[in-house]
Amino acid sequence: MAVEYSNPGLPTHDGFWRQFARHRLALLALALVVLLALLALFAPALEMLLGLDAGAADLFNRLAPPSADHWLGTDEAGRDVFLRLLYGGRVSLMVGIIAALLAALLGTMIGLIAGYFGGWPDGFLMRATDAVIALPLLPLLIVLAAVDPQKLGLPDSIAQSELFSLYRIILIISLVGWTTVARLVRAETLSLRRREFVIAARAQGLGSPAILCRHILPNVASPIVVATTLTIGNVILLESVLSFLALGIQPPTASWGNMLNNVQDYLWDAPMLAVWPGLMIFVTVIAFNFLGDGLQDALDPRARR
Amino acid sequence: MAAFLARRLAQSGLILFIVIFLTYWLMGLMPGDPIDLMVQSNPDLTPADAARLKALYGLDQPIITRFWNWLTQALQGDFGYSRLFGQPVWEVLWPRLVNTLILMLPVVLLSIVIAVPLGLLAARKAYGWFDYTVNLASFAGISVPPFWFAILMIIGFAVTLNWLPASAAPPGDAGLMDHLRHLILPVATLTILNVGTYLRFMRAASLQTLRQDYVRTALAKGVSETRLLTHHVLRNALLPLVTIIALSFGSLFSGTLIIETIFAWPGMGKTIYDSVLGNDYNLAMVGFLLATATTLLGNILADLCYGLLDPRIELEEVKLGG
Numbered sequence: 034m035a036v037e038y039s040n041p042g043l044p045t046h047d048g049f050w051r052q053f054a055r056h057r058l059a060l061l062a063l064a065l066v067v068l069l070a071l072l073a074l075f076a077p078a079l080e081m082l083l084g085l086d087a088g089a090a091d092l093f094n095r096l097a098p099p100s101a102d103h104w105l106g107t108d109e110a111g112r113d114v115f116l117r118l119l120y121g122g123r124v125s126l127m128v129g130i131i132a133a134l135l136a137a138l139l140g141t142m143i144g145l146i147a148g149y150f151g152g153w154p155d156g157f158l159m160r161a162t163d164a165v166i167a168l169p170l171l172p173l174l175i176v177l178a179a180v181d182p183q184k185l186g187l188p189d190s191i192a193q194s195e196l197f198s199l200y201r202i203i204l205i206i207s208l209v210g211w212t213t214v215a216r217l218v219r220a221e222t223l224s225l226r227r228r229e230f231v232i233a234a235r236a237q238g239l240g241s242p243a244i245l246c247r248h249i250l251p252n253v254a255s256p257i258v259v260a261t262t263l264t265i266g267n268v269i270l271l272e273s274v275l276s277f278l279a280l281g282i283q284p285p286t287a288s289w290g291n292m293l294n295n296v297q298d299y300l301w302d303a304p305m306l307a308v309w310p311g312l313m314i315f316v317t318v319i320a321f322n323f324l325g326d327g328l329q330d331a332l333d334p335r336a337r338r
Numbered sequence: 339m340a341a342f343l344a345r346r347l348a349q350s351g352l353i354l355f356i357v358i359f360l361t362y363w364l365m366g367l368m369p370g371d372p373i374d375l376m377v378q379s380n381p382d383l384t385p386a387d388a389a390r391l392k393a394l395y396g397l398d399q400p401i402i403t404r405f406w407n408w409l410t411q412a413l414q415g416d417f418g419y420s421r422l423f424g425q426p427v428w429e430v431l432w433p434r435l436v437n438t439l440i441l442m443l444p445v446v447l448l449s450i451v452i453a454v455p456l457g458l459l460a461a462r463k464a465y466g467w468f469d470y471t472v473n474l475a476s477f478a479g480i481s482v483p484p485f486w487f488a489i490l491m492i493i494g495f496a497v498t499l500n501w502l503p504a505s506a507a508p509p510g511d512a513g514l515m516d517h518l519r520h521l522i523l524p525v526a527t528l529t530i531l532n533v534g535t536y537l538r539f540m541r542a543a544s545l546q547t548l549r550q551d552y553v554r555t556a557l558a559k560g561v562s563e564t565r566l567l568t569h570h571v572l573r574n575a576l577l578p579l580v581t582i583i584a585l586s587f588g589s590l591f592s593g594t595l596i597i598e599t600i601f602a603w604p605g606m607g608k609t610i611y612d613s614v615l616g617n618d619y620n621l622a623m624v625g626f627l628l629a630t631a632t633t634l635l636g637n638i639l640a641d642l643c644y645g646l647l648d649p650r651i652e653l654e655e656v657k658l659g660g
Contacts, residue, residue, distance in 0.1 A: 164353045167637055169629040171592030172610050176361065176626060179614045181369040266481065273483050274596060278611065293486060297600070300504075304493045311486030319481035326477075 052331040059327020062320040069317055073126050076119035085113050088285060108292070108306055109299055118313055121287040125314070128199065128288070129269035129321075132206040136268070137261040140211035141253075144218025145245055149226055159219070162212050170209065174271065177205040178280035198283040202275060206268050214260045221253040255332040259325055266321035273314045289314045346641060350634040357630050362405050365619045373397060418620035422613060427624050431609065435628065438594055438605035441506075441524060445590070446583060448529045449536050457540025458567050458575070464545055472537060479534025484527075484593060488600045491527045506603035524601040528593055532586070539582045543575040550574075580643045587636030591629050 054060055072079075080086070085102070097107040105114040147158040178201065182192035191197060225231060226249065234244050269289075275281035276290025284291055289310040296307035373391050377383045383391075392398045399407075411418070417427040460472040496504035506524045508516045547553065548571060556570050595607025602608075606625060613621035 160349070164356070167350075167353060167630075167634050168357065169591045169626075169633050171595050172607070172626050172629050175595075175611060175614050176364050176622070179369075180364060180367045184367045184369075270481075270483055274485060277483075277485050278596075278599070279615075290483075293489070296489065297492075300489070300493055300497050304497060307486070307489045307493065311483055311489070314483045314486065315478075315481060318483070319477060322477055322481050 049331050053327055056323075056327035056330050058323045059330070062323035062327065065316065065320040066324060069122060069320070070126060072119055073122040076116070076123055079119060080116055083113075083116070085116055088112065105309055106303070106305065109295060109303075114306065114309060117287045117292060118289070118309055121289045121292055121310060122313060122317075124199065124282055124286060124288040125269050125272060125290070125317070128203055128206070128272045128282075129265045129317075132203045132210065132268045132272075133261050133264040135203065135207035136210035136264055137214050137257055139207060140214025140260075141218050141250075141257055143211065144215040144253075145222055145249060147215070148219035148222025149241065149245060149249065151223075155219070158215070162215050165209060166212050168209075170271075171274065173209060174205060174275060175278065175280055177208070178202070178275055195286065198281065199286070202272055202281050206271055210264055210268060210271075213264065214257060217256045217260055218253050221256060222249055225249050225252055259329045259332060262321055262325035262328055266318040266325070269314060269318050269321070342645075343638075343642070346638050350638060354627070354631060354634060358409070358627060359405060361623055361626055362408060363401060365623055366401060366404075368614070368617060368619070412624075417624045420613070420621040421618040422616045422621065423618075427620050430621060431606070431624060431628060434604055434606050434609045437603060438591075438598070438607065441521070441528065441594055441598070441603060441605060442590055444521075444525050445528045445532055448525070449533045450579075450583070452529070452533050453536035453540050454572070454576075454579070457537050458544050458572060460537075460541045461544030461548055461571075461575075462563075462567060464548075469541075472541070476534035476537045476541075479531060479537075482531070484531050485596045485600055487531060488524075488527045488597055491523055492600075495523055504601070506598070506601035524597050524603060527601075528590075528597050531593060532590065535586065536579065536582060540575060540579050543578040544571055547571045547574045577644065577647050580647060581640045584636045584640030584643060587633050591633065 094107055095109055099106045102113075105118070108114055108117065143158050143162070147155040182197065182201070183189070191200075231244060231248050234248055239247075272281055272288065273290030273293075276288045277293050279291070279294060282288035282291050284294070292310040293307060299306055373388050377388050389398070397404070408418075415428075419425070420427050420430045423430045456472055460469040463469055492504045495502045502523045503520050504523070506520050508520045553566065553570055556566055561570070591607060594605055595611060597603070598605040598608035599611055606629060610622060610625040610629065612618075613625060
């Protein structure tokens, strides 16, 4: 290539870690997220180690207080609360991360197209984004979650499968969760496409897809990373709300949200049963929020204090 | 201004129409239509009967035809009957909308009263211990699962301390004071959950205002701390807050849905939830539309407030493309 206008590319400030480490809470949050992920990952191993079965009901040992066998006691079906928390974490973290990534992917594509091409695609996509933002989120999710998969023409083998509620919740949350990323990416793309290195690339005959992938995308990566991290927290919250309302992950699969399904019946007998799953959600969500905050400080010099 | 309003209303009308159609379509995708439910509960009905009933109610028609029929009736004020309540949909929803507003209004007012002074102070003493605490608290507010927080409030104030009732709606013959006593816990819960968002915006807006030249000038002229905050910062920082309040109508609807369900308060949110679970399509449809229309109206209101409070902002859409 004759002309090489520099593409700033991914922010490779060598100061990234130093900057990130200055945000103590974000550092703590990162440690917490790693710990939670490890616990979720090794749930089956811990289960073997403790010699318990997370799914086994024991009706003679319902609502038991914490003991050497059951570290956090048992629930209304006599299942071990600690192990179910670990398995619930697997589901909640998986839903949070996959749905947030899908939403980010969708949002990035929409934002890139709207910002780069402008004109009517931009007008149409941004009005659609406004419309999705304007909808009342929870009622919308409830209506979407109540749709009968068989009426959509899905075969029974999928609709009846145990994991269906998992796929469904990931899908519907990513369908409404892409708007923040789309707006951010569009705004950044809009300013990038008039920059010299993009104009130079176009002058050299590079096609739009290549320009988008090689020149625009690396430069919008930072806001995408930050927004996706924050979205993970929000998705975990939404999943827990829907599962609590019995429209998310279906029992017997445990999720932190559906472990709180019936607790209102046992508030007087075993209030701690209601405390643990919620505490896990709270800690996880706040960790992802602090992580996002720290990433923003480290990646975006403009947001720095 | 009038042209702007007209365009925004037209735009929102179009969105609402698309939402109406999509919702109607989604409702049709929910398990079991009314006739299927009838067949299930009455074993004497033969498949032939069911088919005849479906034809009678027009359920064998294509979705577009059915939607058109529903729409023309709805435009005449006939939203059909609620299956769960055995009453016309509008008669079910109207008092429940009022109930939701009874819950929402004190929440919005209390949130403003708390968020405005705290946000101002936090911004004035930015990065100090007070700001740090406020920041941490509002982070906690946006990260806590609302239903869990409501349950904790019940465990704390109803189960352990036994100060307040765990449900929002008292028995039928209760007096006004009793009604108010039942409302304390849900209103407090929703306010605490809501105030974090307002606080963050109030702090950010105040911080931005404090950096302006006219604030420095005022300080240089020896304006007192109180006067600076109330006369110079507050008035300018209120602008973004008003927008957030109007925009938060939608999220408040989501918040009240959870709180209403947990505290058994017969409001809009709980009704939408119950109707979706109970296959009450007519009710779910109109309930969802009402929630959407309120949210859209909130958005328009936000834009209008913006224009009214700050004459510098022209209510024209900025052309960004091209």
